Amino acid sequence: MKRNQILTAMTSLLISVALIGPVQGQEAAKQPEALENVGLDQKLGSQVPLNLNFLDESGAPVTLGDYFGEKPVILTLVYYECPMLCTYILNGTLRAMRAMEFSAGNEFDVVTVSINPDETPELAMSKKVEYLENYQRESGQKGWHFLTGTEDQIKTLADAVGFRYTYDPASGEYVHASGIMVLTPDGQVARYFYGVEYSPRDLRLGLVEASNNEIGSPTDQVLLFCYQYNPLTGKYSFAILSILRVAGALTLIGIALLITLLIRRERKGPAQVQASA
Numbered sequence: 001m002k003r004n005q006i007l008t009a010m011t012s013l014l015i016s017v018a019l020i021g022p023v024q025g026q027e028a029a030k031q032p033e034a035l036e037n038v039g040l041d042q043k044l045g046s047q048v049p050l051n052l053n054f055l056d057e058s059g060a061p062v063t064l065g066d067y068f069g070e071k072p073v074i075l076t077l078v079y080y081e082c083p084m085l086c087t088y089i090l091n092g093t094l095r096a097m098r099a100m101e102f103s104a105g106n107e108f109d110v111v112t113v114s115i116n117p118d119e120t121p122e123l124a125m126s127k128k129v130e131y132l133e134n135y136q137r138e139s140g141q142k143g144w145h146f147l148t149g150t151e152d153q154i155k156t157l158a159d160a161v162g163f164r165y166t167y168d169p170a171s172g173e174y175v176h177a178s179g180i181m182v183l184t185p186d187g188q189v190a191r192y193f194y195g196v197e198y199s200p201r202d203l204r205l206g207l208v209e210a211s212n213n214e215i216g217s218p219t220d221q222v223l224l225f226c227y228q229y230n231p232l233t234g235k236y237s238f239a240i241l242s243i244l245r246v247a248g249a250l251t252l253i254g255i256a257l258l259i260t261l262l263i264r265r266e267r268k269g270p271a272q273v274q275a276s277a
Helices: 003-027 083-098 123-135 152-160 200-210 216-225 239-274
Strands: 053-055 059-065 073-078 109-114 142-146 163-168 173-176 179-183 189-194 227-232 235-238
Touching: 073 083, 073 152, 083 109, 083 123, 109 123, 109 152, 123 142, 142 173, 152 163, 173 239, 179 200, 189 200
Parallel strands: 073 109, 109 142
Antiparallel strands: 053 059, 073 179, 163 173, 179 189, 227 235
């Protein structure tokens, strides 16, 4: 009896799964309208317009180019009154930065831009104070910048880096992707890191590459040889092909040395025999 009950239950479960599966697939295929224009499209090598105008956290007018020229830049597009996702993005960036030996203001800069044109420098300043208190590095004051701007300037910057977002009137919030970008000192998009948690190792390697190896240590050069950036995942993965090439080259060198050593020994053999005779 129990066996029949178990079989009946399992049959019912399988039927339920079979019926629910297609429905879920259809729902997944119908993407909500609010998400149709949201995403993070890779535009590696794209040049951001450095003449865009913003206000810094003190309310002073600045251009985007004021933060470029010497160091790679981590760019975060968020908005300061975001109730959830933006906080995760900024917190994830902060955790990765705190885990690195590199410091904002020394080896790199961070530029955080609000995508909400209604937000004010006062909001930007409150965010800067909050995150610098948690960053706990003196150089952060000169290295982490919180900007606000007009809709056209924000949109031009977002388009340049492939950051697609939209405003949802129903919720009164902005719907946007989660991720950060690393830009070269001259303002070209070098790396994308997706999600809300960013590997300190990956972020460090991205900064080293974006700086054209002008920052970092010999260890970083070894890691860059062993790891390769994967644009599909936005992460650095083990470069097995590079390791195999090195192993193959070392093997060939070893074989060549062994052959050379054997040839020398063979040549010395007859010479030693003649000398003893």
